[in-house]
Amino acid sequence: MSPIDSHLLHKLNFNINSSIVMCIFIFYCLFFLIVKDVFGNKVSVMEGDSVTLHTDIVRQKDDRIVWYYGPENTFVARISKMSGSILLSEDERFRDRVMVNDQTGDLIITNIRTQHSGDYTLKISRNNKVSYKKFNVTVHAHQPVLTNPIRVQNNSPVQRVFVISVVYLMFSVICIIICVHMYCTTVRKRISSQPLNAKMILMD
Structure with a gap:
């Protein structure tokens, strides 16, 4: 492997790792905000x-x-x-x-x-x-009692956990898609630049 290819490969790995770290950081920041909103210090009680x-x-x-x-x-x-x-x-x-x-x-x-x-x-x-x-x-x-009351259920802890799980899965998929897309884009750019690098080596 030529010095040029080694340099490009090192730069490629660095860019991919940096992108993955940034995506994970953004993902967990968003996830923390959502969890805080759902499980925050909100109290609901009856009179x-x-x-x-x-x-x-x-x-x-x-x-x-x-x-x-x-x-x-x-x-x-x-x-x-x-x-x-x-x-x-x-x-x-x-x-x-x-x-x-x-x-x-x-x-x-x-x-x-x-x-x-x-x-x-x-x-x-x-x-x-x-x-x-x-x-x-x-x-x-307290609402007045109706003959045929419509039952309204508040969000239970199980329901909140389900919502959090769905949101977590959604953001995980998005994070994976972004990382794969960035990786493929970087690889394509490297492959497209290889003929030019080979030409430069032959000319040397």
């Missing part, structure tokens, strides 16, 4: 139920945890650092309805109503760093 919004942490002594509601960031609850004292909102929408787990900072809303639907923001201050987590809560009112 009168209780709901718990989880912080997914174990509270440390110097943590300061604050819960807010709505676009105006209405104060809902707070756990002070060091003392761990809990302060609850005096807002009439949340009075006598909210509790906070003193070990995890989870927010518990009892006897929830449709007026509690909306976005909840969790603010955690730890070691001079601040992190946020958002939840979207939808409260459905």
Whole structure:
């Protein structure tokens, strides 16, 4: 194999590997966004139920945890650092309805109503760093009982897993097609350039 062919082959392999890595990276970014949207912090409950919004942490002594509601960031609850004292909102929408787990900072809303639907923001201050987590809560009112009710089923975890599996398979096929297409295109370009390379070698 001539030096020119070796150089072209090395460049071909590099281009193919780079393209495959880029396709895989893009694929997993898109897949992560879809999974986050499907399995994100969205909570759907019926009116009168209780709901718990989880912080997914174990509270440390110097943590300061604050819960807010709505676009105006209405104060809902707070756990002070060091003392761990809990302060609850005096807002009439949340009075006598909210509790906070003193070990995890989870927010518990009892006897929830449709007026509690909306976005909840969790603010955690730890070691001079601040992190946020958002939840979207939808409260459905009880519908009047009909003689021949139409049954509406919410998406179950099994259904969501099925949707994710289909999306994953779809993106996998697309990723494979793109990689194969790029590989074939690069090979065709190399093959088409071989006569020119051979001519250059003969002239030398």
